[in-house]
Amino acid sequence: MMEPEALLKLQEIDLALMRHRKTLASMPQMKKIKAVQAARKKLAVQTRQIVGERKDAEMDLDENERAQLRMHELVDEAQAKYESGEVGYRDVQNLEAQLTSLAKKLEKREFQHKDLVARLEKARLAEKNARALDDKLCSEGEALVMSLREQTSDIERDVRKLSLERESLLVNITPGVLERYDAAIKKFGGLAVERLRGNVPSVCRVTISPSVFGDLKRGPRIAECPYCHRLLVTEGMFDLD
Numbered sequence: 001m002m003e004p005e006a007l008l009k010l011q012e013i014d015l016a017l018m019r020h021r022k023t024l025a026s027m028p029q030m031k032k033i034k035a036v037q038a039a040r041k042k043l044a045v046q047t048r049q050i051v052g053e054r055k056d057a058e059m060d061l062d063e064n065e066r067a068q069l070r071m072h073e074l075v076d077e078a079q080a081k082y083e084s085g086e087v088g089y090r091d092v093q094n095l096e097a098q099l100t101s102l103a104k105k106l107e108k109r110e111f112q113h114k115d116l117v118a119r120l121e122k123a124r125l126a127e128k129n130a131r132a133l134d135d136k137l138c139s140e141g142e143a144l145v146m147s148l149r150e151q152t153s154d155i156e157r158d159v160r161k162l163s164l165e166r167e168s169l170l171v172n173i174t175p176g177v178l179e180r181y182d183a184a185i186k187k188f189g190g191l192a193v194e195r196l197r198g199n200v201p202s203v204c205r206v207t208i209s210p211s212v213f214g215d216l217k218r219g220p221r222i223a224e225c226p227y228c229h230r231l232l233v234t235e236g237m238f239d240l241d
């Protein structure tokens, strides 16, 4: 295939691919899929916080229970000494003071224990709810993707076919022209190439002046439009179609 023909075909393919991409992006499911993804991302941050809180609550509860256990051991030791009858008056007083102090500390720990249990239960419930919500969002997302796939399978098939066709076309186009084409596509948002029909370019449709027309006739088959600066295919300028 000659380069001018390949370039025009390339543009045709790229315009079709652009239309397909636009159609795919405007599918109602796309918006919903994005909303589900955003919701899951936000939920993941919240879940991390909840898991952190649950772990803290577990550690605090564990620490409380260990402390209580240790205090009970101390009480038992003091009690045993006290009951052994082998201690003097001063020691008895010390032991009584120690037991009173331990009893107060234990009471405080027992009181805290109730709060810690409640805190842990609350965190566990929040974690369970967060994971259930994520499962729900995940299923919703999967259903949306399935529905999108069903409705866009024809477009996707065409996109694959066009992409392959595009790939095989590129061998017919020199790197310099391709570079100009890529730059023009960006500049014009798609319509980068026009054909000269007689003395009128097909896109901007500004009549070429006789002197410029003479230059174009003698110039390369892929020139540049002097008015809109798109790539201008002059090959076949006298064709009737």
Ligand SMILES: [Zn+2]
Residues within 6 Å of the ligand: 194, 201, 203, 204, 205, 206, 225, 226, 227, 228, 229, 230
């Ligand atoms: Zn032009």
